[in-house]
Amino acid sequence: MMNTDKPTTNNQQPTTNFETNAIRIQNERSHFDEHSTPLYLTSSFVFEDAEDMRASFAEEKEKNIYSRFSNPNVNEFTEKMVKLEGAEDGYSFATGMAAIFSTFGALLNSGDHILSCRSVFGSTHTLFTKYFPKWNIETTYFEANETDLEKYLTPNTKILYIETPTNPAIEVLDLEILGKFAKNHNLIFIVDNCFATPYLQQPIKYGADLVIHSATKLIDGQGRVLGGVTVGKKDLIREIYLFARNTGPAMSPFNAWVLSKSLETLAIRVEKHCENALKVAEFLETQHNVSVVKYPFLQSHPNYETAKKQMKLGGNIVAFEIKGGIEAGRNFLNKIKMCSLSANLGDTRTIVTHPASTTHSKLSVEERNAVGITDGLVRCSVGLEHFEDIINDLKQALENN
Numbered sequence: 001m002m003n004t005d006k007p008t009t010n011n012q013q014p015t016t017n018f019e020t021n022a023i024r025i026q027n028e029r030s031h032f033d034e035h036s037t038p039l040y041l042t043s044s045f046v047f048e049d050a051e052d053m054r055a056s057f058a059e060e061k062e063k064n065i066y067s068r069f070s071n072p073n074v075n076e077f078t079e080k081m082v083k084l085e086g087a088e089d090g091y092s093f094a095t096g097m098a099a100i101f102s103t104f105g106a107l108l109n110s111g112d113h114i115l116s117c118r119s120v121f122g123s124t125h126t127l128f129t130k131y132f133p134k135w136n137i138e139t140t141y142f143e144a145n146e147t148d149l150e151k152y153l154t155p156n157t158k159i160l161y162i163e164t165p166t167n168p169a170i171e172v173l174d175l176e177i178l179g180k181f182a183k184n185h186n187l188i189f190i191v192d193n194c195f196a197t198p199y200l201q202q203p204i205k206y207g208a209d210l211v212i213h214s215a216t217k218l219i220d221g222q223g224r225v226l227g228g229v230t231v232g233k234k235d236l237i238r239e240i241y242l243f244a245r246n247t248g249p250a251m252s253p254f255n256a257w258v259l260s261k262s263l264e265t266l267a268i269r270v271e272k273h274c275e276n277a278l279k280v281a282e283f284l285e286t287q288h289n290v291s292v293v294k295y296p297f298l299q300s301h302p303n304y305e306t307a308k309k310q311m312k313l314g315g316n317i318v319a320f321e322i323k324g325g326i327e328a329g330r331n332f333l334n335k336i337k338m339c340s341l342s343a344n345l346g347d348t349r350t351i352v353t354h355p356a357s358t359t360h361s362k363l364s365v366e367e368r369n370a371v372g373i374t375d376g377l378v379r380c381s382v383g384l385e386h387f388e389d390i391i392n393d394l395k396q397a398l399e400n401n
Contacts, residue, residue: 018084018199022263025080027072039257040072069245073256077215080263082231084198085211090231091241092256096194096214097123098249099228103212104132104159106243107188107236113156114139115149115187117173119166119371122360124192144171144372145302149181157185163192164201165307168355168379169372170294170319172303175310179207188236194218199270200312209233215259217346218316221269222262225255269348269384273316276390277382281318283391287398289328291376292321317345318380325375328401329354332378335397338389345381350390353379 015021027037045064047053056063064070074092082090093099104127108114116128118141128139140152144166160182164173175191182189190210191203197218203211213219215227228251230240244250274297281295293300296307297314307314322328332354333341339350343359353359355373368374382390 019267021083022080022266025076025083027076037073037076037257037260040253042071042253043067067253068248068250071250071253071256073253073260074251077227077251077256077260077263078229078231080260081198081213081215081229084263085193085231086198086202086204087211087231088234089237090229091237091244092215092251093228093230093244093249094251094255095226095249096212096216096228099212099214099230100124100192101127102244102247102249103190103210103230103240104137105247106240108132108135108137108158110136111156112137112158113154114159114161115152115157116141116159116161117144117163117166117171118142119144119169119171120161120163121167121192122355122363124163125363125367125371141370144169144173147177150185153185158188159190160187161190161192163195164203165195165296165315165317166372167195168317168319168353168359168377170195170296170301170317171372172296172301172307172311174303174306175201175203175206175208179203182209183207195315195317196311197266197270199267200274200315201310204232206310210236216344218270218273219266219346220259220262221266221346221348223342223344223347223349225258227251227255227259270316271313272384273346273382274313276384276387277316277318278314279387280380280382280390280394281314281320284318284320284394287395289323289398289401290320291323294319316382318382320378320380321374322376322378322398322401324401326354326356329376329378330357331401332397335400336393337396338385338393339380339383345379347381348384350383350385350393351381352394353381355379 044066055061056065078090078092116139162173189208191208192212194214194217210232212230281293281298284290284293295318322332339352342351356375360368360373
């Protein structure tokens with residue numbers, strides 16, 4: 001939640017253009033007249049007198065108090081994300097999972113019920129199945145291709161939660177249909193928009209109440225810092241802010257400074273990521289030892305029309321199934337020469353991951369299959385190298401597998 005010294009655009013005229021807002025929304029300049037926003041590496045802020053201090057803590061005035069609550073660098077990054085997503089307010093966190101946990105923690109009470117798509121990130125699945133039940137909060141999953149969701153509702157259903165595209169199965173859910181469903185049933189509609197970024201997709205336009213990002217991924221874009229952010233309706237963000245203010249998952253000023261600068265190049269980076277990813281996906285479809293390729297802007301994707309409707313481009317993640325199961329997937333990784341083997345994604349460097357033996361290895365085979373993670377599934381986060389070099393590395397690894 002933005003608290004003080006709200007960033008202002010340096011344009012003479014307001015604009016709705018994404019690229020300009022990502023660059024020109026900036027903290028007010030100090031008396032040093034700096035061009036680039038400086039780092040505010042401070043844990044706390046001073047007060048003019050006792051009355052200033054009292055009024056600040058009483059929230060009768062907007063003022064930074066303590067960097068666990070707010071900080072100028074964090075405020076700038078948050079304000080950009082709010083504007084780019086078309087939201088009312090927001091709050092930034094140390095990580096994407098801190099954003100997810102704090103969002104649910106702030107809004108749910110014992111006895112509440114979550115309705116979620118089954119295809120979700122592994123750590124989110126762990127929250128739903130291991131930790132939330134300890135507080136008498138239950139989750140019901142639906143399949144990504146299901147349309148009749150009313151049968152899953154209970155009198156205590158409070159939140160509808162999805163990722164789209166999903167991680168790592170790259171399923172695409174229809175935001176418009178789900179937004180109308182949530183509104184009709186008075187549910188809080190929360191969307192993890194990490195794989196798309198606000199440049200490609202803006203779920204609030206389709207009825208989302210809250211949008212969550214792991215800023216660690218494409219928003220940073222170079223694998224440097226961790227971060228998360230939740231943006232959306234002001235009253236909901238207020239609850240999330242109060243929860244986070246007292247539990248402490250705050251984003252560091254340095255990370256916020258890096259992420260705010262990264263947003264300045266998000267549009268141009270994501271355009272190239274998507275261009276490369278489509279070429280990689282089209283190449284993979286021609287390979288005899290690849291049985292399935294999932295990429296939102298491939299016409300073979302089962303939800304291609306939905307992706308075209310709600311996304312500007314297809315994103316940078318390609319999922320594909322190598323014939324031969326877990327061993328084939330592991331062998332493929334061992335043959336990779338240029339691409340990185342890493343748990344991250346959205347980097348300038350192309351990254352390949354075999355979820356069944358790494359990020360989702362703690363799930364049972366049944367649990368993995370239930371969320372679309374088959375034994376031979378490989379997730380490729382396509383980077384910014386020349387597309388021919390990416391394809392050549394994948395090709396030689398497939399041929400030598």
